[in-house]
Amino acid sequence: MSVSGTSEVNRFIAGHTPSPETRPNVNLSDCPSRLVLEHVTSRWGVLVLAALLERSYRFSELRREISGVSEKMLAQTLQTLERDGFVHRDAKPVIPPRVDYSLTALGRQAAEQVWALARWAEGSLPEVFAARSAYDGVRV
Amino acid sequence: MSVSGTSEVNRFIAGHTPSPETRPNVNLSDCPSRLVLEHVTSRWGVLVLAALLERSYRFSELRREISGVSEKMLAQTLQTLERDGFVHRDAKPVIPPRVDYSLTALGRQAAEQVWALARWAEGSLPEVFAARSAYDGVRV
DNA sequence: CAGAATCCGTACCGATACTG
DNA sequence: CAGTATCGGTACGGATTCTG
Numbered sequence: 189m190s191v192s193g194t195s196e197v198n199r200f201i202a203g204h205t206p207s208p209e210t211r212p213n214v215n216l217s218d219c220p221s222r223l224v225l226e227h228v229t230s231r232w233g234v235l236v237l238a239a240l241l242e243r244s245y246r247f248s249e250l251r252r253e254i255s256g257v258s259e260k261m262l263a264q265t266l267q268t269l270e271r272d273g274f275v276h277r278d279a280k281p282v283i284p285p286r287v288d289y290s291l292t293a294l295g296r297q298a299a300e301q302v303w304a305l306a307r308w309a310e311g312s313l314p315e316v317f318a319a320r321s322a323y324d325g326v327r328v
Numbered sequence: 329m330s331v332s333g334t335s336e337v338n339r340f341i342a343g344h345t346p347s348p349e350t351r352p353n354v355n356l357s358d359c360p361s362r363l364v365l366e367h368v369t370s371r372w373g374v375l376v377l378a379a380l381l382e383r384s385y386r387f388s389e390l391r392r393e394i395s396g397v398s399e400k401m402l403a404q405t406l407q408t409l410e411r412d413g414f415v416h417r418d419a420k421p422v423i424p425p426r427v428d429y430s431l432t433a434l435g436r437q438a439a440e441q442v443w444a445l446a447r448w449a450e451g452s453l454p455e456v457f458a459a460r461s462a463y464d465g466v467r468v
Numbered sequence: 469c470a471g472a473a474t475c476c477g478t479a480c481c482g483a484t485a486c487t488g
Numbered sequence: 489c490a491g492t493a494t495c496g497g498t499a500c501g502g503a504t505t506c507t508g
Binding site for chain 1: 359360361362363364365366368369371374375378410411412413434437438441442444445446447448449450452453455456458459460462463464
């Protein structure tokens with residue numbers, strides 16, 4: 189197996205590089221899955237997907253639910269997830285505006301995957317903390 | 329469900345905040361799993377775990393295997409994963425030095441989890457790319 | 469060979485102010 | 489209410505140099 193990760197690679201695969209023959213010599217044929225992973229496993233991406241897994245939310249509801257997220261990052265995260273086809277954005281033409289966010293079928297798959305990973309991570313916390321203590325104790 | 333994510337929160341849980349009574353008012357009782365996730369789902373963390381899933385590697389082998397990673401980031405990633413108890417570091421006292429990296433039992437669990445996620449992500453690439461094209465097409 | 473240390477650009481991210 | 493625009497600090501990460 190051979191894996192790679194370069195920003196040029198990402199841009200190439202994303203389709204923004206016009207001429208395929210100018211592709212760098214790195215083996216970018218492997219692991220383009222990072223292009224998806226880095227969005228669904230991003231700091232706020234995980235939390236947004238987890239929240240939407242149980243029900244749909246309005247923008248301000250999400251902002252309250254996910255404590256600590258700024259408007260900017262929430263909007264940015266939602267746009268990225270919408271662009272990737274994970275989140276459906278339903279903007280009702282009313283005043284004041286009302287926008288509901290929900291998971292698409294694909295998004296539900298993603299959410300369940302990362303949720304499973306998060307559950308495992310939560311379960312392994314004791315072991316991880318123990319390992320960190322041991323490591324730090326020795327290194328001092 | 330309520331999720332949170334603040335750097336202060338992370339520092340608190342990590343055990344670097346001496347006085348627990350100075351804890352911020354955010355609800356940090358939820359989702360500390362991010363403390364583990366951000367390491368195993370990091371850019372190079374995923375690739376390192378994936379590589380070590382099939383066999384153990386030496387430092388320079390890993391560096392070649394994961395094209396695009398700098399020495400600094402590979403060393404840093406390996407140290408983080410070792411500290412969390414996912415990677416075992418076996419430094420042989422020879423000259424020139426030889427260091428073998430392998431997965432611990434816990435690390436194998438982590439690797440299999442992220443690998444499953446990566447496999448799903450790879451499979452969903454066509455749908456994601458299609459969604460991106462549709463989104464970008466409309467937005468132009 | 470396996471790293472540690474340093475320098476430094478940049479991209480991320482939060483805070484703030486503004487808009488429809 | 490649901491964002492966008494702008495600014496600025498910071499931390500991430502790459503390139504280079506040095507060491508046991």
